[in-house]
Amino acid sequence: MKLIHQLSKETGIPIGTIRFYEKSGLFRGKTKEEVKTNNYVYYGDEVVEKLRFIQMAKAVGFTLSEIKEVIDAWYKKQISKNAKIEVLDRKLLQIDEKIKELKAFKNK
Numbered sequence: 001m002k003l004i005h006q007l008s009k010e011t012g013i014p015i016g017t018i019r020f021y022e023k024s025g026l027f028r029g030k031t032k033e034e035v036k037t038n039n040y041v042y043y044g045d046e047v048v049e050k051l052r053f054i055q056m057a058k059a060v061g062f063t064l065s066e067i068k069e070v071i072d073a074w075y076k077k078q079i080s081k082n083a084k085i086e087v088l089d090r091k092l093l094q095i096d097e098k099i100k101e102l103k104a105f106k107n108k
Helices: 004-011 015-023 045-059 064-075 081-107
Strands: none
Touching: 004 015, 004 045, 015 045, 045 064, 064 081
């Protein structure tokens, strides 16, 4: 289990961004019930995986709502690995189409 500053250091994502993602419902940290003196939130390795997926998905043009759909379905075992790859491939096709449109616009 990691604290948010450790999570930030490991993933390279700023603490404020991690908090934003958490408030957006992309993942959730846990507090230790036996500790009553602080409000520290701990994050497991699953959150590291999710953050890396979020980074990759944002880089290829996914919106946060699209990312949330995929993460929710994937981690609730509602979507197979192949289906996840298909979703990513469809997004890549959309990006390729957008590139073609932008190139055509540039040429005009």
